[in-house]
Amino acid sequence: MIKKLGLVFIALFAIQSYGQNGTASPYSFYGIGSINFKGSVENRSMGGLGVYKDSVHINFQNPATFAGNNLEGWNGESRPVKFTVGGSATSSNLKSDTGSDKSKSANFDYLALSVPVGKFGFGFGLQPYSSVGYKLESRDSEDKMDYRYTGEGGLNKVFLSLGYQVNKSLSVGIQADYDFGNIENNTINFGYNTEGELLQYQTKEYTRSDLSGLNFNVGVHYQEMITDKLELQASATFTPQTDLTSKNERTFSTITVDTETETEFIFNDLDADLVSSNLEETDLTLPSKFSFGAGLGQPRKWFAGLEYTTQNTSEFFNPLYDNVGASFEDASKLSFGGFYIPEYNSLSKYWKRMTYRAGLRFENTGLNINNQAIKEFGMSFGVGIPVGNMFSNANIGLEFGQRGTTNANLVKENFVSFQLSLSLNDRWFIKKKYN
Template identity: 30%
Template sequence: MKSLHLNMYKKINYIAAVLALFTGITAQAQVTSQSPYSQFGLGNVKPLVLPQLKAMGSISTGVYKPSGYSNINMQNPASYSGINLTTVDIGMSGSFTTLKQGSLSEQSFNASLSHIALAFPIKNGKSGISFGLMPYTQVGYEYTKTGKVDTSNSTSIYTGEGGLSKAYLGFGQQIGDHFRIGGNVEYIFGNLQKSSSIELDRIASKYSRETDKNSIGGVSFSYGAQYEIPLGAKKRITLGYSGSASSSLNSTRTYLASQYIKDASGAEGGVIDTLSSIPGKETKLKLPLTHSFGFTIQRDNKWMFGADYRMGGWKKLAIDGVNQGLQDSWGVSAGGQYTPDITSIGSYFKRVDYRLGFMYDKTYIQTAGQDIKQQAITFGLGLPLASNRYSVYKLNFTTEIGQRGTLTNSLVKENYINFHIGFTLNDTWFIKNKLY
């Protein structure tokens, strides 16, 4: 019994250490991104799915149990009712990006911790809870434009950084044999900072800069439902719906217009005058309604295929009462996975999950008369690690190869390769062993 308690304390301490590490890094680190399209709205919106679902085109709405272990699907909290083991999932992401505009090209690489999520079954076996932390939007860009002001050459410099994160706590419940519902309470928080400068080609001249920062924090809600149609002992169709409410978040806006100088070497000499300022104006930001519909068809522990359709009412997004000039978005995803033989002893690769998918989105951005679209193919592996009767360990690798934007009307095309890795642990925590 003493050994059992000691083992339990070790596991609890492990969770506490991981949470403390992840929270500390999230609080201190800047969001790593390099995308000129992140200057619009709240930045580039990230799918709230783990690597194992990203590999299947980020399908999620109709996903219940993709294979023979507990999987956290926070995009549809109705799926929490299928959690039957204590589940921990933590991971990181990296991205190679190539930006092209006309004959110009630029490359960058960014990497960061991506998520931590935990889930626990509830005693009755038909409900579960989950909580975690994930990125919601990312802002990161820097670019210049040249022109003329009177007889002087001018350079306009645009920069932005920051992003929003989402911490959630959710519950899912099965009702009857085939119907499930669930919901998340979410806290969205972070900073969005954007600045623009105008510089003239005069030594020691005065230059102007505008900096606009929004510190955002508030509660939002998401929800979901799933209905299962049995096709036999091991086959099923799952129909799903998920969405998020039109929640109002608090925003504190700080605006500063200033003048600064540069010396003959080009080094910035600091602010010499404040032209205008708004020191911490309290305002509101209202998130749009979003909806997603999806399905999966599967044979348990063998194969699964599914598709999602999603839409968001971003056209009404306003910050500080100013409409952000966005448009409503929509997108589709399709994908699946195949496991040759989950019980194989002689061949490790027969126990591996092989995943493939595709996604397409018309984003909420329209600029220079062009809708900004994004598409990607996705693939990945679920690699089983050492496991026993009470525990399952798995490494999930995912690659996304895609593009965003267009070269039409002198716009920028982004080609990217994203890598995701997640470690999933299933274990029988908080269960007392019986002594005979």
Template identity: 40%
Template sequence: MIKRILVVVLICITTSAFAQEGNSSPYSFYGLGLSNFRGSIENQAMGGISILGDSIHTNYRNPAGYAALKLTNFTIAGSHREINLETNTESGSNTSTTIDYISLAFPISKKLGVGFGLVPETSVDYEIIDGDDTSLSHYKGKGGVNRAFLAAGINLFKGFRIGAEGSYNFGNIRNEIIQADVDQQYSVRELDRSDVTGFTYNLGAQFETTYAERYKIYTSASFQPETSLTLSNERSLQSVIYSGVDQAVVGVIDSQDFNLADTKSIVPNTYSFGLGTGEINKWFAGGQVEFSETSKASNRSFNFANTSYEDSFKYRLGGYFVPDYNSITSYWGRVTYRLGARYEESGLLIENQSIDEFGISFGLGLPLGRGFSNANLTFEYGQRGTTNAGLVKEDFFKVGLSLSLNPLRPWFVPNKYN
């Protein structure tokens, strides 16, 4: 009981320090920011596929996976990104380090499992300076939307599971625009803030069946129905003293605040389907496709003639291999080796250019101690965007680490001795 209380305390402490920023991308300016990957570090290493039901890991993308849990699972994960940005005329680089998720999941019975946790859903993190010797525009943005979720999955009959997840989304987004001109005594700064709240839902199903005694076929499907988030908006217009040397505001001369009307941001219908096969406790390979009605999306407070949205598609391939999961002589024989690739059409169009993304990934599942706990490492290289039409292309390298901790028995099994 004390251990369970400590886990809850740790979750509460981590929540207070949860990082929203993390993508460090100019494309996070649009909408509610860049969407973060919703799955685990293990999923990311396999191109993002989430087809499997796992007895010791949490499936963040399909709530039906909670029904497969046999042991309590406490997980925390973080990642570090190195990003290079390039246009037709300039280049630059930046880095970011974030907490990716924290969760606790456990089986209630042999057929029912539940889980809850906290995940950063979107990230806003950019700074763009554009100008010459006579005028300058300085754009900055920070924030994002977090998602606190509660999920459950149930095994209806052998091999078939369904699940549901409810999430409360919350966070804020801050934008800053500074216009400076050598012919003007003071610069103009606009500060915009939106506080975001609202609920989203996710439904899922998984089915697996055995063939040829040692092999299985796995299928999965999930559906996130359309909902909307409420944005409470406010704006401040200021006359400021701007230092071109420091690239920062060094004084505020005058300020006027405005309470803007609340707005809605649509979270569109999203569908996902996956299919895979593998040898039990040995290897797995599969593919997954995701479709989202992002053509219904819009920018938060800004309307641009050169920006529009269309429906998005995401394609994922991946799998894993374990040389000998039960080896007592070779540690590396018990390691899980993962590999994957993905291609994503984000649905965002700027200057009629689709802002697409692709990545290739590799990962290791490293056993910890004598039980089922493990550390998971992921390495991913990817690209986002294009240099066409004066836009920005991003090359990034990501390292992710998760700790997946499992006790040696389910929490609901009572002690036989006092």
């Protein structure tokens, strides 16, 4: 296991060194940014499907899946300890009625450990919750830059999950998340003289919010053989509405901007009086979410399922920002997906032991801009490659997707996302056969 952990840390270092910007989407300007996918590369390669549970992969989407039955193939002994790490890189083509652009971003997606303890199972780890990374410009009637908006940051979460196997088919679980992070937003107002020349000094507004708070997720999972070969799996999760504490600061500055390098030089600052307007410390409301799904399959051979998620995004509220032209409505997502393994225990054909995944997702993000609902579509593929022993594997995922629209002077994103993870398994608790 130590050698495997060393491999994980090398991969993690490579992911982090590639880049730290979790997104380059203009839609991360709104709310707390673009919400990151909660699950693993394996889930995402099946259209985001979080219904399936097995003994060798961690399912972040439902805490009930951290529990499970002991393994008959190991004489009824305990499930393996599971360790996983993942990251992704995304390339996007941005298009509007007036032009087009390209962007790239990379992200560390998760790091987690799952440990079986009898009928219980617990896990903990780290995941980004949301990402902010945008650069937007608005121009006046003479096509001169009027405003420039930039932002970065996002929320992360440390989670602790606990699952309990009620009986052979039913498990329940609860997860506690500690969310933390910061979001920085900058707005520069460019001024011009009567001859249309850029003034020497511009004004800049800088806002920073440091966020923290707890939220919870409960889940239930059902798994039963309904024929000799056919297995039913079903799951449901619920995340109640919660508030995060936001400590805020806002500064107004006089600056000059080097038009070639876009370097900013600050001449003086003025801190905004947020105390008198009760904005120095505010509550940011995160909406409740509910999901349920089901699927059929043959263990260690194939699985196909669907899942529906609804989120009361209309509950989202942040008193610090007034997003003009934007509002939040309830969000929803429908996922279809599954996997196929030609022959999981083949000794002669390595490719037969690989897991082949595919899926689709259709999503209404809940963001509405200029009376246009911002929707997403994704088509995903993936492969699980066996490595070492004890069912450890490397997982590669590829998703082709689209977000937004060019209507109402908005931006359509066509993106390709590449994901990579390592899922390592080993037995740490082995019964002695001889005294």
